[in-house]
Amino acid sequence: MNNLRQQFPILSQKINGQPLVYFDNAATAQKPQAVLDAINDFYTKYNSNVHRSFNPLGEKATQLYEEARQKVAQFINAKSAPEIIFTSGTTESINLVAQAWGQRNLKKGDRVVISIAEHHSNFVPWLQLKEEVGIEIDVIPLSNDYKLDIKKARTLLQQNNVKLLAITGCSNVLGEITNLQPLLDEARERGIVTLVDAAQLIAHEKIDVQKLGCDFLAFSGHKLFGPTGIGVLYARKELLEQMPAWQGGGEMIQEVHQDSFTVNELPHRFEAGTPNIAGAVGLGAAIDFVMENFDIIKKREQELTEYFLEKINQLDFIKLVGGQESKNRAPVFSFTIDGVHPHDAADILGERGIILRAGHHCAQPLHESLSLEATLRASLSFYNTTEEIDKFFKELTLVYKKFQ
Amino acid sequence: MDLYSQNIIDHYKNPRNRGRLKDGNLAHNEANYSCGDKLSVDLKVENEVIKVFKFTGGGCAISQAAMSILGESIKNKSIDEILELNFSNIKKMLGVPISERRLKCALLGLMTIQNALLKKQGKEMKKWTDYIEE
Numbered sequence: 001m002n003n004l005r006q007q008f009p010i011l012s013q014k015i016n017g018q019p020l021v022y023f024d025n026a027a028t029a030q031k032p033q034a035v036l037d038a039i040n041d042f043y044t045k046y047n048s049n050v051h052r053s054f055n056p057l058g059e060k061a062t063q064l065y066e067e068a069r070q071k072v073a074q075f076i077n078a079k080s081a082p083e084i085i086f087t088s089g090t091t092e093s094i095n096l097v098a099q100a101w102g103q104r105n106l107k108k109g110d111r112v113v114i115s116i117a118e119h120h121s122n123f124v125p126w127l128q129l130k131e132e133v134g135i136e137i138d139v140i141p142l143s144n145d146y147k148l149d150i151k152k153a154r155t156l157l158q159q160n161n162v163k164l165l166a167i168t169g170c171s172n173v174l175g176e177i178t179n180l181q182p183l184l185d186e187a188r189e190r191g192i193v194t195l196v197d198a199a200q201l202i203a204h205e206k207i208d209v210q211k212l213g214c215d216f217l218a219f220s221g222h223k224l225f226g227p228t229g230i231g232v233l234y235a236r237k238e239l240l241e242q243m244p245a246w247q248g249g250g251e252m253i254q255e256v257h258q259d260s261f262t263v264n265e266l267p268h269r270f271e272a273g274t275p276n277i278a279g280a281v282g283l284g285a286a287i288d289f290v291m292e293n294f295d296i297i298k299k300r301e302q303e304l305t306e307y308f309l310e311k312i313n314q315l316d317f318i319k320l321v322g323g324q325e326s327k328n329r330a331p332v333f334s335f336t337i338d339g340v341h342p343h344d345a346a347d348i349l350g351e352r353g354i355i356l357r358a359g360h361h362c363a364q365p366l367h368e369s370l371s372l373e374a375t376l377r378a379s380l381s382f383y384n385t386t387e388e389i390d391k392f393f394k395e396l397t398l399v400y401k402k403f404q
Numbered sequence: 405m406d407l408y409s410q411n412i413i414d415h416y417k418n419p420r421n422r423g424r425l426k427d428g429n430l431a432h433n434e435a436n437y438s439c440g441d442k443l444s445v446d447l448k449v450e451n452e453v454i455k456v457f458k459f460t461g462g463g464c465a466i467s468q469a470a471m472s473i474l475g476e477s478i479k480n481k482s483i484d485e486i487l488e489l490n491f492s493n494i495k496k497m498l499g500v501p502i503s504e505r506r507l508k509c510a511l512l513g514l515m516t517i518q519n520a521l522l523k524k525q526g527k528e529m530k531k532w533t534d535y536i537e538e
Contacts, residue, residue: 339417343439343464347506348408359439373440373462403413403465 003399005383007032018353021388026172026200026332026379027357028222031286035226039283042278050277051251051268057227063208067278068284072232075287076217077208082266084182086280089231091121092201093218094166094271096233097195098125099247102164105193108134111162113192115140115178116146116369117171120362122197126166142367146174146323150182157186165194166231169201173363173375174322176334177205184213193239193280199223203381204301204330209234221279226286230279233270240266247272293382300382305331307386308378310394317400321375331380334361337396340403342376348399354392407465407500408465409528415469419509425458432520436508441467441518449524452483466506468496471513473497483488483521489514491535 005011008030013020022030027205039154040283042064048057066081073081087093102125106112116139127136138156143149148167157165165187170177180196187194198207202219209217216239216314221230232307243254245263249272254262263269290297304325312318317338323329336343342358349356360367367373378392423432425446433444441463448456457475461468474497478486494514495502502510511532519529 341464343441343509344408344466402408403417 004296005385007034007289008383009033009036011383012329015291015353016351021354021384021391023378023380023384023388023392024355024357025203025381025384026330026361026377028228029049029063029203029381030383031227031256031282032226033254034289035261035282035285039227039278039282043283047278049274053102056365061277064281064284065275068280071284071287074232075207076232076234077210078234079210080237081183083213083234083240085233085235085240085267085270086275087218087231087233088229089220089222090119090197091220091231092216093216093231093233094121094195094197095125096246097166097216097218097235099304099357100243100270101193101239102129102135104244106133106135106163109136109161111136111138111159112164112166113138113140113153114155114166115153115168116142116366117148117174117176117178117231118166118168118365119172119197119199120249120364121199122166122168122195124364135163137163138162139365142174143284146321148178148271149177149181150179152307153272154186156205157183157190157192162187162190162192165192166197167195168197169207169364170204170330170332170381171322171363172200172332173334173361173377175330175334175379176323177201177328177330180212188213190216200330200332204298205289208400215239221286224283224286225289226283230276230283232283237266240270245269245272249273251275273303297382301331301380302326304380304382304384304386304389305329308333308380308389311389315393315397318396321370330375333379333382334377336372336375337400340399342374345396345399345404346377348402349392349395354395407502408504411473411497412469412500415472416465419459419468419472421458421472423458424460425456425476425509428458430520430524432516432523434516434519436463436467436512438508439463441488441509441512443467443471443512445471445516445520447517447520448522449483453466454478454481454483454486455519459516463487463512464509466502467512470494470498470510471516474513474517478517483525487518487521489518504515507536508532 046060048061050062069081069084072084140153160366194214196214198219215236217234222228250273319336346356346358359374428446428448430447435442443461444456522529
């Protein structure tokens with residue numbers, strides 16, 4: 001374990017003379033040396049543009065880029081690599097679906113079912129379609145235990161005209177891992193297209209898109225220990241083939257004439273312009289890292305989750321916004337502190353080297369539904385330690401006392 | 405020096421002039437949407453001079469304490485005097501170092517008061533960039 005943590009150079013630095021305690025992994029995870037090396041190697045040795053380059057350097061860059069695509073396909077068990085579209089991140093992936101698939105397939109009165117726990121990036125693209133096309137949006141509420149209300153979800157999916165279920169695999173606020181299978185099964189039986197926002201889920205669970213049976217799945221590289229600016233849209237080939245190209249430009253075309261163009265084959269049709277080649281290569285290295293260490297990552301996260309829950313429950317001035325069970329839970333903990341605004345706590349703890357996020361975490365509808373203005377969030381990863389959790393709660397208690 | 409001085413925490417926990425004004429003649433609210441801090445002010449202005457000030461709102465200690473501290477100093481000041489106030493005046497009033505990430509927290513109160521007055525004068529209201537470029 002120690003050895004694994006040591007592979008993340010940023011974690012050994014100090015802030016204001018205090019060791020860095022990085023508890024903001026749900027926002028972005030840190031990068032192991034192997035990812036940093038892969039990016040550096042690419043720019044040092046292989047940088048050139050991909051595809052259509054009749055030279056050895058371009059050939060190598062193309063090879064590395066397409067290898068990264070293969071790794072992603074393997075990682076989530078896609079049937080084939082062309083089902084993997086590289087995007088800039090989860091947000092762009094979902095927008096691609098909303099624009100390329102949604103604009104063509106959704107009409108006024110059609111319904112899209114989402115959940116109250118969605119991140120803004122799985123809320124706003126559908127609200128935009130509501131404005132542009134006139135679709136209706138149904139929101140699955142939470143039940144008392146902070147899990148999605150499955151009964152209500154079923155009722156919503158059983159309505160007429162439901163065309164899409166777009167749902168998070170894991171809430172970035174509550175840490176709850178969605179029980180996706182029954183929802184996806186219900187949707188599939190009814191011919192409803194499904195999209196899973198796996199931005200959070202990807203770093204905590206093994207994902208098998210064929211087993212899940214989802215049509216679309218979106219995630220970002222940077223929450224999976226990869227670089228920022230690279231993300232993935234998985235889409236079932238049958239759907240991709242029917243979708244019009246999204247952005248126009250180089251790479252996505254076959255031929256261009258003064259008055260017409262023809263589109264390239266999959267997946268390039270959806271990757272207009274020079275892609276984030278180094279980003280894809282870095283993501284590939286991150287996936288290698290995760291695949292190699294997945295069992296340790298999973299075990300370690302479970303231990304940290306249990307320890308954190310045990311500690312947080314000993315402090316009566318903290319109210320956890322999320323379930324108490326350590327099962328089916330990512331180590332993402334949002335909470336409020338009596339008498340202390342989350343922003344103040346984040347600022348003070350930050351000065352002590354403890355990096356957290358405060359606010360609504362791009363989940364304003366969820367906060368509103370819980371009558372919360374803001375929460376403080378500690379999101380851990382496998383490289384965090386129980387000593388860091390102890391230090392965090394000690395410092396948090398001092399903050400609480402300061403405001404009494 | 406600590407951002408969270410005794411004075412700041414005191415104003416946060418015991419805000420001065422908190423509440424609504426029934427016989428005010430000027431009301432305005434502002435929010436910092438990036439973090440959710442909100443302030444609403446009620447003013448009674450007579451002959452271009454602030455006579456009574458009340459505020460409500462919610463948010464971090466800095467935003468609420470800054471409003472409370474600024475509110476104490478504006479009574480019997482003229483509209484022109486208040487419109488001249490800028491970030492450095494606020495910094496002096498707060499007496500603590502304000503880092504870049506807390507700039508808007510510290511300025512929200514000033515922005516709310518000044519925009520109330522600018523609105524009354526029918527002038528263009530201030531935006532964050534107007535303060536930050538100062």
